[in-house]
Amino acid sequence: MSWLRSSKPLQLHKHSAEILLARTWLSARPGRVLATGISLGFYGGLLLLSLLVLQENKGKARRLPAALLAPQEVHMAAMDLVCPVVSPGLEAELQSDPRVSKVVTGYRVRAFDLPGDENGELDREAFYEGNMQGWIPGKRMELLAWADGFEEGELSEGQWPRETSDGAIEVVVPNHLRWSMNVGDVRRLECDTGVYAAKVVGFQAMEPAFIATRESQRFLPWRISRSALERLSGGKPRASDLRVFLKSDSERSEFLGDWRARVKGLPSSLELWDQETIRDRAVQSMPIKSARAIAFALVIACGACVVCIALSLQATQAKERVNQFGLLRSLGASGGALAKSMMLESTMIAGIGLLMSSLLALAFLKAVPLLGLPARLDGWSVVMVGGVLWLGMVLGSVWPSYMVSLIAPSGVAVETTGLRYASVWSRRWMRGALGCAAITIVVTLLTPSGSSWRALSLGWLGIPCIFLVTILVTPWTTQWMTRVLTVPLARLTGTHPLVLKDQVAGGFGRHTGLVITLAMGLGGFVWVLCWGASMLEPFVVDAKLPRWMVSVYPIGLDRSETESTLSQPLLREMHPLVLVDTRLDQPDAPEGTSAVPTLVCGMETSFARDRLPIRFVSGDRSTAFARFAKEDVCWVSEWYATSHGIEVGDQIAVAVPKRDAFGIAMTAASEETSDRGIAAKHYEVTGVIRLKGWLMSTKQNKTRLQSEPHQLMVVLRAEVVRRDFRTAYANYLWGDSPAAESSDLLNFQEAISLKEATRRSRPVREAIAAEVGKAVNLTRPVSFSTREGGRVTTTHRSVQADDLARLRVALRGEWGGAAVKRLGWLPLTFLMLSLASVTGSLVASMRVRSREIGVLRSVGLTRAGLLRLAIAEGLLQGFSAIVVAIFLGASGAWVLLQITRIVGFDTRWSGIGAGFLIPWPWLLPGFALTILVSVLAAIFAGLRIGLITPARLYGEEI
Numbered sequence: 001m002s003w004l005r006s007s008k009p010l011q012l013h014k015h016s017a018e019i020l021l022a023r024t025w026l027s028a029r030p031g032r033v034l035a036t037g038i039s040l041g042f043y044g045g046l047l048l049l050s051l052l053v054l055q056e057n058k059g060k061a062r063r064l065p066a067a068l069l070a071p072q073e074v075h076m077a078a079m080d081l082v083c084p085v086v087s088p089g090l091e092a093e094l095q096s097d098p099r100v101s102k103v104v105t106g107y108r109v110r111a112f113d114l115p116g117d118e119n120g121e122l123d124r125e126a127f128y129e130g131n132m133q134g135w136i137p138g139k140r141m142e143l144l145a146w147a148d149g150f151e152e153g154e155l156s157e158g159q160w161p162r163e164t165s166d167g168a169i170e171v172v173v174p175n176h177l178r179w180s181m182n183v184g185d186v187r188r189l190e191c192d193t194g195v196y197a198a199k200v201v202g203f204q205a206m207e208p209a210f211i212a213t214r215e216s217q218r219f220l221p222w223r224i225s226r227s228a229l230e231r232l233s234g235g236k237p238r239a240s241d242l243r244v245f246l247k248s249d250s251e252r253s254e255f256l257g258d259w260r261a262r263v264k265g266l267p268s269s270l271e272l273w274d275q276e277t278i279r280d281r282a283v284q285s286m287p288i289k290s291a292r293a294i295a296f297a298l299v300i301a302c303g304a305c306v307v308c309i310a311l312s313l314q315a316t317q318a319k320e321r322v323n324q325f326g327l328l329r330s331l332g333a334s335g336g337a338l339a340k341s342m343m344l345e346s347t348m349i350a351g352i353g354l355l356m357s358s359l360l361a362l363a364f365l366k367a368v369p370l371l372g373l374p375a376r377l378d379g380w381s382v383v384m385v386g387g388v389l390w391l392g393m394v395l396g397s398v399w400p401s402y403m404v405s406l407i408a409p410s411g412v413a414v415e416t417t418g419l420r421y422a423s424v425w426s427r428r429w430m431r432g433a434l435g436c437a438a439i440t441i442v443v444t445l446l447t448p449s450g451s452s453w454r455a456l457s458l459g460w461l462g463i464p465c466i467f468l469v470t471i472l473v474t475p476w477t478t479q480w481m482t483r484v485l486t487v488p489l490a491r492l493t494g495t496h497p498l499v500l501k502d503q504v505a506g507g508f509g510r511h512t513g514l515v516i517t518l519a520m521g522l523g524g525f526v527w528v529l530c531w532g533a534s535m536l537e538p539f540v541v542d543a544k545l546p547r548w549m550v551s552v553y554p555i556g557l558d559r560s561e562t563e564s565t566l567s568q569p570l571l572r573e574m575h576p577l578v579l580v581d582t583r584l585d586q587p588d589a590p591e592g593t594s595a596v597p598t599l600v601c602g603m604e605t606s607f608a609r610d611r612l613p614i615r616f617v618s619g620d621r622s623t624a625f626a627r628f629a630k631e632d633v634c635w636v637s638e639w640y641a642t643s644h645g646i647e648v649g650d651q652i653a654v655a656v657p658k659r660d661a662f663g664i665a666m667t668a669a670s671e672e673t674s675d676r677g678i679a680a681k682h683y684e685v686t687g688v689i690r691l692k693g694w695l696m697s698t699k700q701n702k703t704r705l706q707s708e709p710h711q712l713m714v715v716l717r718a719e720v721v722r723r724d725f726r727t728a729y730a731n732y733l734w735g736d737s738p739a740a741e742s743s744d745l746l747n748f749q750e751a752i753s754l755k756e757a758t759r760r761s762r763p764v765r766e767a768i769a770a771e772v773g774k775a776v777n778l779t780r781p782v783s784f785s786t787r788e789g790g791r792v793t794t795t796h797r798s799v800q801a802d803d804l805a806r807l808r809v810a811l812r813g814e815w816g817g818a819a820v821k822r823l824g825w826l827p828l829t830f831l832m833l834s835l836a837s838v839t840g841s842l843v844a845s846m847r848v849r850s851r852e853i854g855v856l857r858s859v860g861l862t863r864a865g866l867l868r869l870a871i872a873e874g875l876l877q878g879f880s881a882i883v884v885a886i887f888l889g890a891s892g893a894w895v896l897l898q899i900t901r902i903v904g905f906d907t908r909w910s911g912i913g914a915g916f917l918i919p920w921p922w923l924l925p926g927f928a929l930t931i932l933v934s935v936l937a938a939i940f941a942g943l944r945i946g947l948i949t950p951a952r953l954y955g956e957e958i
Contacts, residue, residue, distance in 0.1 A: 019344060036349055039309055039517070040393075041356020044385045046826075047295070047302040048361040051381035054291040061282035065275035067206065068219045071249040074256065076242040077218055078268035081583040081595050082655040084108070085238040087266050094244055094259075099251045105147040106241030108221065109191060109232045110705055112553075113141045113198075116188025118168060120197040122798075123188070128762050134802075140704055141189075142221035143171065144241065145229035152223075152243075158183045158202025161225040168199040169232070172223040175206050190702075192554045192786055193234040194796040218273075234792030269595070297463055299384075303392045304467045305520045306353075310396020311513045314342060339401035346393035353393075354386040426475035433472035440465040455902040462895045470519065470888045474880075475512050477887075478504075481880040489875050493868040499856065500872050511877060518881035518930055519888060524827030525926040526889020531896050532820030533919040539816070541693035541808040544613040546735045548574065550768060550801045553702050554794055555784055556731025557776060565733065565775040570768055574735030575611070578602035578721045578728070579703050584712065585653040585680035596640070599698060599710040600654060602721025605629040611735070612691060617641075619648040619687035627686050632720050635687040637694070637713040643901065646685060653680045654714060656725055658785060681724045683716065696811065697804055737768065754810045761803035768801040821922060828926055832933060857950035867942035874938025878931040885930070890918060 069075060076094075078084045094103045115126035128134045146152065151160055161170035169189060173181060181187075187198040204223065218241075229237060246252055256272055263270040282288070358377060365376075440461055447453040482504055490497040504511050550571075557565060562576050580600035608614060609625055616624060617638045627633050636646055646652065656679040694713055704710070721727060752760075772778075778797040785791055810816065853866065861869075894916050901914065 019341075033349060033352065036309060037352030037356050040306060040350065040353025040389055041360055043302045043305045044353055044357030044389050045360035045364070047298045047388060048357050048377070048381055048385045049364060050291070050295045050298045051384055052361065052365075052378055054288070054295045055378045055381055057288045057291050058283070061279060061285070061288060064282050065278040068278060069273070069275050071275060072246045072252065073274070074244040074246065074252065075219070075273045076244060076259075076263075077271055077273070078240050079271050079595070080267060080269040081581075081597060082657050083267065084240055085268060086240060086242060086270065087263075087268050088238075090263075090266075090270075091239065091242060094242065097255070099246055099248075099255050100244055101247045102245040104150045104243040104245075105239045106243065107145045107147070107226065107229050107233075107237040108240035109143050109229055109237065111141055111143060111189040111191035111196075111232060112702055112705075113139045114188040114190065116186055116197060118186050118197050118199075120188055120195045124766075128758060134758055134762065134765070140702075143189075143224045143229065143232065144221040145224050145226045146243075147226060150243070154205045155202050156205035158200075161201060161223060161228060163225045163227045165227050165231070168197040169224055169228045170201045171198050172202040172204050173200055174204045174220045174222075176220060177222070178203055189232070190553060190798055191232050192784075192794065193232060193792050194794045195798060196232065234786065293459065296459075299388055300464050300467045301520055301524065303388050304471055305517060306389055306392025307396040307471070309513065309517060310346060310349075310393040311399065314346065314397045314400040336405060339405045342397050342401045342404060343394060346397040347390060350386070350390040350393045353389045354382070357385055357389070358382060423479060426479045429472045429474075430476040433469045433476075436465055436472065437469050452902065455899045458895050458899050458902075463892065466888065466891050466895065469891075470523070470884060471516055473887065474516050474519070474884050477884055478512050478515055478880045481883060482876065485876055485879055489872045493872040493875075495865070495869050495872045499869060500876070502852075503869065503873055504876060511873075514877050515880045515884060518877065518934065519884035521827050522881060522885035522926050522930050523888030523892070525824045526885050526923060527892040527896075528824040528827065528889075529820060529922050529926075530890055530893035530916070530918050531900075532823060533817075533922065534893065534897050534914050534917045535900065536811065536816050536820060537917055538692060538914050539696045540811045541697050541804045542613050542691070543808065545693060545697060545804060546574075546611055547803060547805050548733075548735060548737050548764075548768060548801055549697065549804060550574070550733040550772065550799065551702050552731055552733075552772065552776075552778075552797055552799050554797065555782055556728030556797075559729040561776045562730045562733075565772050568771045568775050570737050570764075570771045571733065571735075573738055574733040575604060575607040576718060576730030577732040577734045578718050578725075578730060579698065579732055580657065580721060580725045580727060581703055581705055581710075582655050582657055582725075585655040596712055597704075597708045597710045598654060598712045598714055599703060600721055600725065601698070601713055601715045602718035602727075603715065604718055607734075608715070615690045617688045617690050619685075621687075624687035628717060632683060632716075632724075633686040634683040635689045635715040636685055638688055638690045640712040641685075641688040646688070648685055648687065650685045651682050652685060652714070653682050655680055683714070689715065693804075693808075696807060702800075733772075737764065751813075752809065754806070754814050757803075757806040757809040761806045765801045765803060769799040772799045817922075824922075824926070828929055832929065853945065854950045863946035866946050867939065870938040870942030870945070871935055872938075874934040874941075875931065878934030881930055881934070882927050885926075 076086070076090075078086050091103055091105060094100055115123040115130065117123055155172070156175055158172065161172060164170070168186065171187070181200050183200055183202065185200045187200065189196045189198045206220065224232075244255075246255060252274055256274060260272055263272070361377060443461060444454065444457045447457045482501060486497050486501050486504075489495075490500050556578075557576075565571055566574060566576070578600075579602070581597075582600055583598050584596040586596070603612075605625065605628055608628070614635075618641070619635075624633075624635065628635070634652070636652065640646065658679065691713070695710065698710070698713075716724075718730075722729060778799065779795050781793050781795050782797070783791065783793045853861075857866070897914060897916060
């Protein structure tokens with residue numbers, strides 16, 4: 001800080017006096033200035049990092065198209081979830097287009113990837129004890145083969161798959177999906193035609209500008225040979241992708257315009273992508289939207305914290321120099337000159353804060369390269385952070401500067417202190433908070449419920465209002481907490497209540513600023529944990545659900561096999577279940593509307609009534625069950641129904657996959673075919689239901705082979721699903737296993753680790769799977785039709801069992817709950833780092849009242865008593881900050897939860913009805929840390945002031 005102490009005269013311009021005053025006042029307390037700069041650096045550093053993430057994601061979006069397609073290339077892909085194949089004859093039509101030079105055909109098949117060996121057997125140790133821990137029984141993978149030897153992209157390692165008709169399936173994995181695999185590793189692939197060994201022979205080099213968009217996902221499958229794909233699909237496959245090469249890039253726009261109109265309405269839901277299409281969608285992708293929203297929220301939070309820090313600092317600076325200001329006025333200085341000097345001081349401190357922000361951000365980028373961010377700063381982001389810091393410091397200096405300008409030459413006090421002053425201003429600010437909240441609520445209610453306008457209103461008006469109301473309500477909260485806690489804290493610390501109350505009232509503005517500074521860090525922690533817990537809870541498997549779910553893949557079991565299986569000792573309490581992965585049939589949906597991935601769930605009436613904790617959100621339970629048992633009616637899950645206006649009595653249409661299990665013939669009489677050529681079945685909705693945890697329960701056992709995460713569950717009677725969707729009698733078994741439950745090892749609680757839960761449940765999981773194998777010949781040939789219409793015969797059906805109690809442990813513990821808690825520690829980190837600012841402000845607060853403290857010391861207040869007074873003030877600030885933080889975090893989480901419910905269709909928070917939840921046990925560490933920071937800061941301040949003699953305190957002019 002030597003540059004602040006420089007005595008060289010400033011001859012810059014006519015305002016040199018103001019600059020000299022600012023430098024002089026800053027140099028008087030370099031420690032305080034440095035502490036303030038560090039505090040600004042913490043908040044500015046967090047904001048700078050968020051802006052860097054946003055800018056890098058935008059850069060990735062700009063680089064992504066060139067990494068996926070050349071300028072003259074157009075990719076056509078069949079996106080229908082039921083029959084994802086290109087319409088016959090389309091390739092020939094494209095070849096006849098004079099603008100096209102070449103068309104390459106791609107074929108796609110889906111399979112489940114598991115750890116395996118060269119014989120295609122499951123590597124049980126890797127499955128149960130490795131990173132998967134048997135949690136997700138197989139990752140759904142897309143495998144793509146190009147015709148004509150087309151090799152898209154470049155290899156970073158290994159070789160391209162060879163055209164072989166036997167042996168292991170050779171695969172090339174994109175670098176982004178590599179994880180822990182190496183060339184030569186063997187995997188197990190399970191698909192409709194059976195089980196195969198797969199060998200990794202290479203890795204595809206990809207531009208590291210990966211964006212989680214539908215387009216980039218389409219371009220990142222595992223690559224296999226054409227012969228291997230025919231083995232997996234059970235015969236000659238139908239095309240799913242077409243890569244079109246144009247003769248000239250200049251004809252691309254005209255080509256796209258013509259062909260988008262020509263393929264509109266085809267059953268394959270054909271989509272055309274070029275560089276511009278991918279770029280436009282990438283810019284609107286959820287990562288960029290999320291980064292933009294986070295940056296916006298942090299700008300507001302950072303600005304609010306900076307304003308509070310500036311207000312606390314500048315009010316202290318002004319209060320300390322009342323006599324100096326009065327003297328300068330008597331010597332001819334104008335009030336405007338004094339105010340300008342304070343504004344210049346704010347600018348200098350903002351510059352120090354920007355420097356600290358840049359250094360912290362650079363250090364973080366160097367230390368944590370996992371974010372994939374470049375180890376450099378973006379100029380525009382630095383400018384934005386500097387603007388936020390400067391504007392916040394200026395706004396926080398407005399009121400102290402105004403009060404300085406009113407000082408008369410006789411030296412009128414800058415700040416009126418006392419209980420009456422604090423009470424009057426706290427009520428005024430509270431009225432402002434209520435008015436701001438009322439205006440925001442009215443404006444929000446004027447937008448349609450559940451609409452995107454409501455989400456925009458909540459995001460762009462509601463969240464800023466929360467920060468503003470938090471600041472305005474803090475003075476009243478502080479006054480209320482002072483009245484409630486003064487006597488208890490005074491008794492706890494051995495301090496006189498009147499002395500404590502006068503100390504707080506005398507520095508009311510600074511006290512309020514410190515409370516807000518603490519509350520911002522803690523409020524972010526409360527915000528993250530409340531929202532995370534609220535979003536996590538609907539996914540947690542209900543403890544009342546049956547514990548064991550068993551899949552038989554592919555196809556499942558016929559009736560006799562099911563009856564034989566359920567007669568086994570371990571399986572007598574289980575029930576047959578039929579799950580179909582499909583979508584809603586929406587022939588009249590607007591263009592560009594995404595398909596609705598749907599899970600059709602067929603179950604017996606008694607099982608649904610007696611064993612499942614189904615809650616009817618809409619519809620009468622008894623009536624719904626009565627009709628369910630006799631008629632072809634359905635129930636639908638709450639989230640999609642409420643967000644899309646599906647009510648009891650409505651008709652929904654579900655697309656029917658073209659597959660007949662165990663040779664059941666498909667007849668025209670059994671189908672209702674829409675104009676788009678997709679078979680559909682219509683059902684009346686008799687209930688909108690909530691089944692907590694169904695989304696995660698059905699995620700486990702290969703129910704998402706064709707589609708993305710399900711957004712809707714349609715519950716039908718099992719015999720209706722078997723008839724209309726031509727499935728097996730049962731492809732899943734769900735229930736309890738009394739024989740297994742008798743084992744003490746399995747009666748574990750949710751507090752144990754996921755690894756321990758996996759270890760304990762593994763023996764019974766394997767025993768249940770083996771029991772099915774004893775009852776059924778899983779290697780007998782079974783013929784059926786694939787979704788694409790081909791006829792295949794499989795001689796290998798695999799069985800896997802999962803323990804939903806173990807899944808509940810994972811969601812409550814280290815996989816779900818722990819992840820939410822880790823996110824919450826980031827704002828707590830900044831709360832801990834704010835210790836320097838809080839300490840400096842407390843020291844300044846006590847030195848401002850040095851005369852009062854000097855008098856108290858003269859009449860008998862010891863250093864220990866002064867320390868106890870500082871601790872009492874720190875505790876009061878800490879408890880006040882906790883109350884304010886609960887309001888900030890809870891209200892912010894509630895608003896964010898409403899936004900999530902509205903935009904959940906796009907963000908795939910599907911199938912849930914998240915209710916607001918405050919996880920009090922999770923919040924206790926944050927509360928304790930806030931009190932700790934306050935006490936440590938108070939101890940330092942008390943010790944620092946205690947070193948000054950009473951005479952100096954009484955007569956000191958700071």
